[in-house]
Amino acid sequence: MFDNSLIFDCHDKLILVVEDDYDIGDIIEHYLTREGMRVLRAMNGKQALEILAVQSIDLLLLDIKLPEMNGWDVLKRIRQYDNEPPVIMLTALDQDIDKVMALRMGADDFVVKPFNPNEVVARVVAVLRRTLHTKQIKNRNLRYKNLLIKSDTRTAYMEFDSKTLIINLTLTEYRILTLMIEYPHKVFTRSELINQCMPDGNALERTLDSHVSKLRKKLEEHGLEQMLINVRGVGYRLDHPQE
Template structure:
């Protein structure tokens, strides 16, 4: 058993936000932990589904299209890293890793593959609920005819079909982006007021072989030029000495 003692149930209720009824896939092989997490999430107005191993998690992710996945690292049949890699290959479903591994190398591995957050065991169920709510808020996704969309200003990301577009003067313009440019834009749009360091974007958005932070600048520069051709300037915006935020004059 790897849960910490939690506070009163009122602390969990206080985390309720308007994204109630979002579906959370709990991929956890320890049934007792999964049941407790489900109870806390249900109490906060969220729906849950359980997968006891990695292969079952991928099957349910494909068929049920959850809004977020709570993913244990050490699971039978397929471990959490393998599951996360496949989920990222499919799209941008937010994933929070549940792990007993708290070494920096493990966290960097997860960030490179595409984890949105971590909770290290032992953890409080109330803390997990708070993390889930925070990630769902950052995601800002809406469902239109079963397709998950991320919208900020004139920008729209189709998370299921990997398509980015902008709406200008009543016309939608599809952006011709590389996979890395798409990942950079998506990451920044999930938290449009947050400043991302080059190191963060390098780990979460760039291919495995890229290790130089200046490579991030190159991808951002190319993304900017594509947006400038549509009259959208200073997006992404530079924050001197830190990195980039969504920002801009859109």
């Protein structure tokens, strides 16, 4: 059954496309505006930073090889902002080291040229949705049973009568748990979890399964048994519905 809670309206979102190839920039702009988004263009890194200084941008599509200032340097500067926008990196280099570097430097996703424009739009929508979700839960504490998540510090705890223990989670494990704790009985498909919790859009389902398995083991080690239930052929739910 389709879940209306997953509908995301990207209409009127402002996207900054930083790409020095006119043709590629035109194609991206066409597909984004077709989905109701607004687009600004920058031809180099310096121009991108000038736009960011005066415009509130919802998301950047940022090429790595740029004149004036390359994409790595732009990304580094952006991540110093208080209200930093999400960034999807664009590159012609299909090398794992570039993907790892982009994600470690704070990119939210990574697209390799040549690409399908519809895939770019899908990535943009997924990152915008994930960013909105993060903003909505920022500075809120989420609870389920004796599990506590403090969103301002991105930390998970197990609360007991006499003590509170930190659960050491990876970033992906934290994202999965934060998403599912709000809807503990909802069945999330693997695609939903990948799109919303794993920045590298090329992640495979078996990679997600590995993250979920490790997260489940950590919860069990802290006394939460039979959590992160595998719903065969669909995905996962955090816990069984209450009878």
